[in-house]
Amino acid sequence: MDTVLEEFLEQFTDPVLLTGLAQVAVAAVLAALVVGLSHLRGLTLERELAVALVRGLVQIVAMGSIVGVLLTVDFVWSGVILLGMMIGATWISKNRGEGLPGVVRVSFVAIVFGSGLVIVTMTLAGAIEATVRNLVPVGSMIIANAMQINSLALDRFKSEIASNRAEIEAGLALGAPPTAVISRHVETGVQASLIPVIDSLKSLGWVWIPGIMAGMILAGENPIYAALYQFVIMAMIFAAGGLTSMTSSLLIGKYVFTDAEQLRDVETDSSS
Amino acid sequence: MTPTPKLETRNLGRVVDGDRLLEDVSVSIPESTVLVVVGPSGAGKSSFLRLLNRLDEPTEGTVLLEGEDYRNLPPRDLRKRVGLVPQDPALVPGTVFENVARGPLLRDESIDETHLPELLERLGLTGYEDRDVEELSGGEKQRVAIARTLLNDPDVLLLDEPTSHLDSKAEERVEALLVDLIRELDLTVVMVTHDEDQARRIGDHVLILRDDRVDRVGPVEEVLA
Numbered sequence: 142m143d144t145v146l147e148e149f150l151e152q153f154t155d156p157v158l159l160t161g162l163a164q165v166a167v168a169a170v171l172a173a174l175v176v177g178l179s180h181l182r183g184l185t186l187e188r189e190l191a192v193a194l195v196r197g198l199v200q201i202v203a204m205g206s207i208v209g210v211l212l213t214v215d216f217v218w219s220g221v222i223l224l225g226m227m228i229g230a231t232w233i234s235k236n237r238g239e240g241l242p243g244v245v246r247v248s249f250v251a252i253v254f255g256s257g258l259v260i261v262t263m264t265l266a267g268a269i270e271a272t273v274r275n276l277v278p279v280g281s282m283i284i285a286n287a288m289q290i291n292s293l294a295l296d297r298f299k300s301e302i303a304s305n306r307a308e309i310e311a312g313l314a315l316g317a318p319p320t321a322v323i324s325r326h327v328e329t330g331v332q333a334s335l336i337p338v339i340d341s342l343k344s345l346g347w348v349w350i351p352g353i354m355a356g357m358i359l360a361g362e363n364p365i366y367a368a369l370y371q372f373v374i375m376a377m378i379f380a381a382g383g384l385t386s387m388t389s390s391l392l393i394g395k396y397v398f399t400d401a402e403q404l405r406d407v408e409t410d411s412s413s
Numbered sequence: 414m415t416p417t418p419k420l421e422t423r424n425l426g427r428v429v430d431g432d433r434l435l436e437d438v439s440v441s442i443p444e445s446t447v448l449v450v451v452g453p454s455g456a457g458k459s460s461f462l463r464l465l466n467r468l469d470e471p472t473e474g475t476v477l478l479e480g481e482d483y484r485n486l487p488p489r490d491l492r493k494r495v496g497l498v499p500q501d502p503a504l505v506p507g508t509v510f511e512n513v514a515r516g517p518l519l520r521d522e523s524i525d526e527t528h529l530p531e532l533l534e535r536l537g538l539t540g541y542e543d544r545d546v547e548e549l550s551g552g553e554k555q556r557v558a559i560a561r562t563l564l565n566d567p568d569v570l571l572l573d574e575p576t577s578h579l580d581s582k583a584e585e586r587v588e589a590l591l592v593d594l595i596r597e598l599d600l601t602v603v604m605v606t607h608d609e610d611q612a613r614r615i616g617d618h619v620l621i622l623r624d625d626r627v628d629r630v631g632p633v634e635e636v637l638a
C-alpha cells in the first residue's frame with residue numbers, strides 16, 4: 142500500500158509537471174486574451190468564459206490524478222474499473238430511452254456484451270496491451286462510444302414505435318409474431334445509431350486526425366503505425382457499437398410487448 | 414338449450430392508470446349474426462373492439478370464443494380467428510399485394526394462390542396487386558384493410574367504423590361490399606359505426622355504449638325503432 146501511495150505521490154513531484162504548468166500559463170494568457178477581447182466587444186461572455194476555462198482545467202487535472210491512481214493499481218482492477226464505467230454508461234443511456242419498458246436492463250446487457258466482447262477479444266489478440274495503462278483508456282473509449290450508439294438506437298427505436306403504433310398493432314391484429322411486426326423498426330434504430338461511426342470512418346484521415354493518432358505522433362511514434370492503430374481503435378468502436386445497438390434493439394423489441402403480445406405504452410417526452 | 418354463441422363477453426371492462434375505458438359489458442353474438450356497436454365519440458367503442466381481438470388486456474371480465482375463455486388461446490391463434498379491421502387502416506408502405514398478404518408474409522407462411530385473387534375480386538381490387546398503396550383513395554385503402562383481415566379466414570370479423578372516413582360515394586360502395594361479403598361468407602360480425610341508419614341496414618343486434626358502459630342492447634328493430 143505504501144508503495145502505491147508513493148508511486149501516486151511521485152506523479153506530483155515529477156519535474157515534467159513544471160513544464161506542464163509553464164505551458165498552462167501560456168495557454169491561459171491566450172485564453173485570457175480572448176476573454177478580454179470579448180469584454181471589449183461587449184459580449185458579456187467573459188464571466189462564463191472564465192468560469193468554463195477554470196472549470197475545465199480543474200476537471201481535467203482531477204481526471205488526470207484519478208488516472209494516475211488507476212495506473213498504480215493491479216491489472217485485475219481494470220476489470221472492475223471498466224465494469225464501473227459500463228454501469229455509468231447504462232445510467233446515461235437510460236435517460237435517452239426513458240419511457241421504454243426494461244430500458245435499464247436492456248442497456249446494461251447490451252453495453253456489457255458489446256463493449257466487453259470487443260475489449261476481451263482485442264486484449265486476447267494483443268491489440269490492447271493487458272495493462273491498466275492501456276486497458277482503461279482504450280476500454281473507456283470503446284464503452285463511451287457503445288453508450289452513445291446505444292442511446293441513439295434506443296432514441297430512434299422509441300420514436301419509431303411511437304409514430305408507427307397503428308401499423309404495429311394492425312400487424313399484431315393479424316396474428317403475426319411481434320418480432321416480425323417490429324423488425325423493420327428494429328433495423329431502422331440500428332442503422333440510425335451507426336451513422337455517426339460510419340461517417341467518422343469515412344472521413345478518417347482527411348477531415349480529421351483523431352485524438353489517439355495525434356497523441357501518438359506527438360509522443361514520437363511512427364506516424365504510419367499511429368495511423369494503423371487509430372484504425373484499429375475505430376474498428377473496435379464500430380464493432381462494439383454495432384454489437385451493442387443490435388443487442389439492445391433486439392432485447393427492447395421483446396420488452397415492448399406484454400406476455401399476451403400486446404404493444405406496451407411507450408412514453409415519449411415533448412423534447413423528442 | 415340455446416346454442417353456444419360464437420362470441421360472448423362477460424362483464425368485460427378495462428381500466429388503465431385509473432382511467433376507465435370500458436365497464437361491465439356483457440353481450441353475446443350468435444353465429445352468423447351482425448352486432449353493431451353505436452355510441453357517441455369517446456364512448457368506448459374502439460376500446461371494446463380492441464379487447465375482443467385482445468390487442469388490449471381486459472382488467473375485468475373476459476371474452477368467450479365458442480364457449481372458451483380467450484385467455485386460454487395462444488394470442489396469435491385468437492387474432493386470426495377474431496380478425497380486426499382497425500379504425501385506421503394503417504397500411505405499410507408498399508403494394509396492395511404486400512398489404513393484403515401482410516398476415517402470411519409476417520408469419521412466414523405461403524400465400525393461398527386461389528384465396529387471395531378471389532378476395533381481391535370480391536373487394537373490387539382485381540388488377541390492383543402492384544399498385545402502390547400511397548396512390549389509393551380512402552375507400553380503396555379501407556378495402557385493402559378488409560381484404561388483409563379476411564385473408565386469415567376469421568371466424569369473427571371486427572370492423573371499426575369502416576366507412577367513417579370516406580366520402581358518401583365511397584361509403585356506399587364499401588357498405589354494399591360489406592353487406593354482400595357478410596351474406597355470402599356467412600360471417601359473424603361486430604361492427605362499430607356512428608351512423609344509426611347504417612346500423613339499421615347492416616345489424617341484427619345493436620349495442621349502444623355511452624360513457625364506457627352499456628346503454629342498451631337488443632335486436633336492431635327494437636332498440637333503434
Ligand SMILES: Nc1ncnc2c1ncn2[C@@H]1O[C@H](COP(=O)(O)OP(=O)(O)OP(=O)(O)O)[C@@H](O)[C@H]1O
Nearest residue numbers: 429432433434453454455456457458459460461607
Ligand atoms: N390507452 C388509453 N389510455 C387512456 N385512455 C384511453 C386509451 N385509449 C382510449 N382512451 C380513452 O378512452 C375513451 C374511449 O375511447 P374509444 O377510442 O374507445 O372511443 P370511441 O367510442 O371509439 O370513439 P370514436 O367514435 O371517437 O372512435 C376515450 O375517452 C379515450 O380518450
Ligand SMILES: [Mg+2]
Nearest residue numbers: 458459460500
Ligand atoms: Mg373509435
